[in-house]
Amino acid sequence: MEHTAPLDIVDLENTPRRLRPPLPVTTADVPTIGRREDNDPVAKLAAEIRRAEQERELLANPAWLDVLSPAEREAERAVAEKIRAAERAERTEAGLAKVSRDRRGRKHGDRLALITEKLDQWKAEALAKRDRLLDPSTRLAELHRAHRVSTIVLRVLMLVGIGWTSVGVHDALMGPNSAAWPATHWLAYGVEPLFSGLLLLTMNWHAQGARWGRPFPGGGRARIGVIAFEVGLLAAVILINISPVVPVLGTWHNTETFWARFLPPLLIAATVVMQVVIAGFVAKLMISALVEGKATTRLSADEVSVARLVRQIPKDLEAGVLTASAESGYGLPSASAVAKWYGVGKPRAGAAVDFLEIMHGRE
Numbered sequence: 001m002e003h004t005a006p007l008d009i010v011d012l013e014n015t016p017r018r019l020r021p022p023l024p025v026t027t028a029d030v031p032t033i034g035r036r037e038d039n040d041p042v043a044k045l046a047a048e049i050r051r052a053e054q055e056r057e058l059l060a061n062p063a064w065l066d067v068l069s070p071a072e073r074e075a076e077r078a079v080a081e082k083i084r085a086a087e088r089a090e091r092t093e094a095g096l097a098k099v100s101r102d103r104r105g106r107k108h109g110d111r112l113a114l115i116t117e118k119l120d121q122w123k124a125e126a127l128a129k130r131d132r133l134l135d136p137s138t139r140l141a142e143l144h145r146a147h148r149v150s151t152i153v154l155r156v157l158m159l160v161g162i163g164w165t166s167v168g169v170h171d172a173l174m175g176p177n178s179a180a181w182p183a184t185h186w187l188a189y190g191v192e193p194l195f196s197g198l199l200l201l202t203m204n205w206h207a208q209g210a211r212w213g214r215p216f217p218g219g220g221r222a223r224i225g226v227i228a229f230e231v232g233l234l235a236a237v238i239l240i241n242i243s244p245v246v247p248v249l250g251t252w253h254n255t256e257t258f259w260a261r262f263l264p265p266l267l268i269a270a271t272v273v274m275q276v277v278i279a280g281f282v283a284k285l286m287i288s289a290l291v292e293g294k295a296t297t298r299l300s301a302d303e304v305s306v307a308r309l310v311r312q313i314p315k316d317l318e319a320g321v322l323t324a325s326a327e328s329g330y331g332l333p334s335a336s337a338v339a340k341w342y343g344v345g346k347p348r349a350g351a352a353v354d355f356l357e358i359m360h361g362r363e
Contacts, residue, residue, distance in 0.1 A: 140286060143282060143285055143286060144282075144286075146282075147278065147279075147282045150278055151275065151278075154271045154272075154274055154275050154278075155271075157267060157271050158200070158267075158268055158271040158272065160267075161264045161265070161267040161268040161271065162192065162193055162196050162268060164264040164267075165192045165196070165237060165241055165264040165265055165268065166189045166190075166191075166192040166193060167189070168192075168240075168241040168242075168244075168261045168264070169188065169189075169191050169192040169237070169240050169241055170185070170188040170189045170191070170192075171244060172240055172241065172243050172244045173188045173191060173240075174188055191240070192237060192240070192241070195233050195236055195237045196233075196237065196268055198233055199230055199233045199234060199237075199268070199269070199272065200268075200272055202216075202226060202229065202230050203230070203272035203273070203275060203276055204272075204275075205217070206276040207275050207276045207279035207280075208279075210276055210277075210279045210280030210283060211279050211280065211282075211283035212283070214319055214321065215319070215320070215321060234265060234268075234269050237265045237268075238262060238265045238266070241261045241262070241264065241265055242258065242261045242262050244261075245257050245258050245261055246258070281343075284341075284342060284343035285343055302348060302351075305344060305348050306348055306351045306352050306355065309338065309342060309344070309348065309349065309352035310352050310355050310356060310359075312342070313332070313333065313338060313352060313353075313356060314356070316341070317331070317332075317333065321341070322337060322338070322341060323337070325337065328353075328357075330356070330357050330360040332353055332356050332357060332360075333353070334353070335349040335350035335353050336349070338352060338353060
């Protein structure tokens with residue numbers, strides 16, 4: 001029926017497609033257009049039918065149907081632009097989130113590194129301090145340094161108190177009218193240091209006695225006399241200093257003025273007393289540390305400490321520093337008293353007392 005081959009179909013999207021196979025040629029009973037039968041209505045009708053069939057087949061081809069119109073192409077482009085914009089926004093958000101996470105992680109790592117560094121520093125300092133505490137020589141050095149610092153502080157406070165009290169004593173001796181003061185009124189500033197100097201001298205010897213484990217100037221009436229002398233000096237300084245502001249000896253002003261003149265002498269007395277107490281305490285610790293650090297003999301540190309106590313206890317008993325216990329039948333102090341006075345452990349003190357008892361005849 002067909003005398004012509006179909007047209008070559010080409011995909012508009014450059015997709016290769018195979019040509020449609022030609023229809024079988026059957027020209028036996030169908031006249032051909034353009035021949036003798038051109039004037040035949042049947043032949044014309046057959047030709048029109050063939051053309052309609054070919055057009056229908058071409059119009060139904062997917063390649064033709066898939067071709068986009070200009071409006072569709074614009075719509076597809078708008079959709080693609082929106083998708084690309086959304087993808088860019090998503091990539092931007094993901095990138096910013098990653099940067100933020102990296103920043104937080106870096107800050108957290110820096111904090112952990114700083115904490116670790118500080119912990120290592122504290123650990124090193126703690127180990128160094130532990131080594132210093134275990135080393136007897138280092139302990140002695142730190143004890144000496146602490147004693148020196150406390151002594152300097154006490155002396156500064158003492159000088160402040162003496163200066164303050166000197167002004168009060170000067171005003172008390174010269175009177176409130178400065179116009180009537182003689183040219184030598186400045187000598188009155190030295191009255192108070194005379195009293196305080198004697199007080200400081202006696203307190204210094206108290207400190208020296210505490211370092212040696214001996215009372216100054218000894219036991220009995222001599223010690224009572226020195227204490228009475230110190231109390232009299234302190235009372236004299238306080239009386240001279242407050243005399244201008246008390247009702248009977250002078251003119252009363254107010255409570256603040258009274259305390260301002262009463263407390264400086266007490267500050268001087270407190271500093272010298274603290275110096276004595278600290279000196280005695282440091283002396284005991286130094287003796288104990290020296291015994292513990294001594295390793296030049298064939299005896300152990302505990303044995304050396306007990307031997308020193310055995311030698312020292314009778315001397316302190318004779319000096320009156322230690323008193324015999326009522327429970328002891330040999331006139332010896334108790335182990336608790338020895339441990340408290342010398343600043344040693346009770347086992348060492350008990351061993352020293354037991355050794356002395358054996359020396360006195362205990363089986």
